[in-house]
Amino acid sequence: MTAFICTRFAQSILVLFIMSLLVFGGVNLVGDPVEMLINPEADQAEVERVIRELGLDRPVTEQYWYFLVNAFKGDLGSSFIFGESALKLIIQRMPATLELALFSLFISLIIAIPLGIYAGYNPDSKASKVIMAGSILGFSMPTFWVGIIFIMIFAVQLGWLPSTGRGEIGTFMGINSSLFTLNGLSHVFLPALNLALFKISSVIRLTRAGTREIILQDYITFARSKGISEKRVVLIHVLKNILIPIVTVVGLEFGSLIAFSTVTETVFAWPGMGKLIIDSIYNLDRPVIVAYLMIIVTFFVFLNLIVDIIYTFLDPRVRIKGDHQ
Amino acid sequence: MSPKLRKFLEFCKDFSSNKVALVAFFIFLLILFVAIFAPLVSPTNPYDLNTVSIMNSRLPPFSEDFSGNYFLLGTDGAGRDMVSAIFYGLRVSLGVGVLSGIFALIIGSFFGISAAFFGGRYESIIMRIVDIQLSFPSILVALIILAAFGKGVEKTIIALILVQWAYYARTARSSALVEINKEYVDAARCLAFGNTRIMFKHILPNCMAPLIVVGTLQTAHAISLEATLSFLGLGLPITEPSLGLLIGNGFEYMYSGDFWISIFPGVALLITVASINLVGDHLRDMFNPRLH
Numbered sequence: 001m002t003a004f005i006c007t008r009f010a011q012s013i014l015v016l017f018i019m020s021l022l023v024f025g026g027v028n029l030v031g032d033p034v035e036m037l038i039n040p041e042a043d044q045a046e047v048e049r050v051i052r053e054l055g056l057d058r059p060v061t062e063q064y065w066y067f068l069v070n071a072f073k074g075d076l077g078s079s080f081i082f083g084e085s086a087l088k089l090i091i092q093r094m095p096a097t098l099e100l101a102l103f104s105l106f107i108s109l110i111i112a113i114p115l116g117i118y119a120g121y122n123p124d125s126k127a128s129k130v131i132m133a134g135s136i137l138g139f140s141m142p143t144f145w146v147g148i149i150f151i152m153i154f155a156v157q158l159g160w161l162p163s164t165g166r167g168e169i170g171t172f173m174g175i176n177s178s179l180f181t182l183n184g185l186s187h188v189f190l191p192a193l194n195l196a197l198f199k200i201s202s203v204i205r206l207t208r209a210g211t212r213e214i215i216l217q218d219y220i221t222f223a224r225s226k227g228i229s230e231k232r233v234v235l236i237h238v239l240k241n242i243l244i245p246i247v248t249v250v251g252l253e254f255g256s257l258i259a260f261s262t263v264t265e266t267v268f269a270w271p272g273m274g275k276l277i278i279d280s281i282y283n284l285d286r287p288v289i290v291a292y293l294m295i296i297v298t299f300f301v302f303l304n305l306i307v308d309i310i311y312t313f314l315d316p317r318v319r320i321k322g323d324h325q
Numbered sequence: 326m327s328p329k330l331r332k333f334l335e336f337c338k339d340f341s342s343n344k345v346a347l348v349a350f351f352i353f354l355l356i357l358f359v360a361i362f363a364p365l366v367s368p369t370n371p372y373d374l375n376t377v378s379i380m381n382s383r384l385p386p387f388s389e390d391f392s393g394n395y396f397l398l399g400t401d402g403a404g405r406d407m408v409s410a411i412f413y414g415l416r417v418s419l420g421v422g423v424l425s426g427i428f429a430l431i432i433g434s435f436f437g438i439s440a441a442f443f444g445g446r447y448e449s450i451i452m453r454i455v456d457i458q459l460s461f462p463s464i465l466v467a468l469i470i471l472a473a474f475g476k477g478v479e480k481t482i483i484a485l486i487l488v489q490w491a492y493y494a495r496t497a498r499s500s501a502l503v504e505i506n507k508e509y510v511d512a513a514r515c516l517a518f519g520n521t522r523i524m525f526k527h528i529l530p531n532c533m534a535p536l537i538v539v540g541t542l543q544t545a546h547a548i549s550l551e552a553t554l555s556f557l558g559l560g561l562p563i564t565e566p567s568l569g570l571l572i573g574n575g576f577e578y579m580y581s582g583d584f585w586i587s588i589f590p591g592v593a594l595l596i597t598v599a600s601i602n603l604v605g606d607h608l609r610d611m612f613n614p615r616l617h
Contacts (some may be wrong), residue, residue: 263557
């Protein structure tokens with residue numbers, strides 16, 4: 001067990017190291033680092049000063065070492081546009097992204113679990129076929145395009161919901177979030193539904209498959225033979241048992257919601273990390289790009305590490321395999 | 326009738342048993358035809374500055390200009406006919422998607438089959454890399470590549486290959502592991518054939534069925550991902566207007582109610598991706614021994 005965690009930890013560090021090489025290589029070697037790292041408006045004297053300061057006149061290996069050392073200190077440079085620390089900019093925008101991802105996770109579960117149970121419980125009914133066809137369509141629809149359609153229908157034509165930005169921010173139990181005000185909720189609804197769409201399709205399929213399997217189990221037959229109403233069988237016995245795998249998978253896939261929020265945030269002008277990185281790429285704001293990539297990769301590497309460790313607790317087979325390696 | 330032909334006809338019959346998949350396949354063939362022959366089938370060349378007039382910009386669907394040109398799906402902000410722009414866009418989107426899919430298939434099956442064949446440390450290193458890569462969402466991998474190295478046609482294709490190869494490698498390895506223990510591989514070894522010949526002439530053809538299934542689903546995914554990246558302004562440059570870029574261009578006009586500029590390219594994208602997905606889904610069911 002300990003050996004398994006240690007190998008995985010070492011592997012995570014290795015992945016981070018390779019990613020830092022890739023990001024460093026991309027930004028510093030492929031293009032002209034002077035052009036990329038120095039504000040284009042700077043004059044010649046300033047350019048020379050910065051070249052010396054950034055150590056661009058030194059060997060590449062030495063430069064990479066400084067990049068690593070500074071990254072460990074939490075110094076990933078300052079934004080050209082905002083003039084602030086890149087790291088700080090990203091951390092400021094993190095709550096907006098997390099809030100969007102959490103709310104869309106909530107929406108996807110609320111919608112998908114009942115539909116999935118229904119489709120699994122009545123696999124041959126017309127409605128189930130419509131649900132399953134809908135889930136294939138959900139897989140095929142490009143998220144950003146659906147976002148545009150949402151804006152067109154609900155914001156431009158009907159005028160029901162706002163389509164851009166984050167609404168008023170309320171405070172509840174010391175947490176600031178727009179989920180605590182009505183205006184904030186109206187702003188978060190469309191982007192969250194858009195982000196949830198892909199998840200809804202996959203959770204429907206997962207729930208349907210789980211329900212079909214569980215319905216055949218002995219304990220369901222036993223519950224029925226005791227004379228428990230069908231409603232209770234579905235709501236208590238089936239629901240409880242499918243929730244375990246669904247919560248695991250969906251919880252673990254939370255990271256992909258954060259990655260995909262880049263798209264949704266851009267469409268709905270949601271002021272989160274994802275919009276920041278896209279804007280920074282447009283503006284060639286290199287320090288922010290480097291900082292974002294390093295932060296997001298670190299986040300994923302450690303998320304995966306935690307997932308692996310949780311799995312070893314849930315599924316002993318993984319643990320045994322890990323010890324043998 | 327030769328056995329090969331009979332086998333093929335049997336496959337066709339099997340495939341046609343699912344009407345939805347059959348229709349989807351014909352729709353995909355139509356899209357492929359339009360994409361390949363875009364210059365011949367489009368009413369106008371949307372990128373020929375001599376025929377495009379800014380006077381025609383943002384005409385709604387079913388409208389005509391003063392010289393009698395008919396625009397079935399309207400025009401975009403620069404006065405280009407949307408039908409033609411979509412046809413040319415399909416060409417770019419399908420081209421990038423299929424090209425990256427083929428490269429990823431070659432690279433992925435090379436590493437997958439050789440990993441299964443040689444085993445040992447080589448196998449565990451390759452499969453570890455595959456596992457690590459699959460733990461990152463595809464959009465994140467593409468975003469890292471394109472944010473670090475900049476946008477462009479080759480870079481987009483490289484990003485899409487990097488996103489996909491791991492799926493092919495995993496599939497190729499798992500089916501090669503089964504094939505390696507079969508007698509024909511022992512026979513080939515007894516004849517002292519070289520490793521390369523056994524791997525790619527004997528094992529690879531027998532791993533093709535699952536690879537084709539993964540290939541169709543992955544190509545649909547790649548087309549969708551390319552559209553997303555191009556929409557975000559990270560993928561293809563404006564000189565290669567794919568469907569994603571067309572949708573992105575139309576996004577500016579959304580708030581003034583000119584819905585057709587971004588809706589129709591999106592519908593084209595949706596139909597393309599959905600038809601490939603439906604075909605792939607059916608192929609997967611056909612090749613899945615557990616369902617028979």
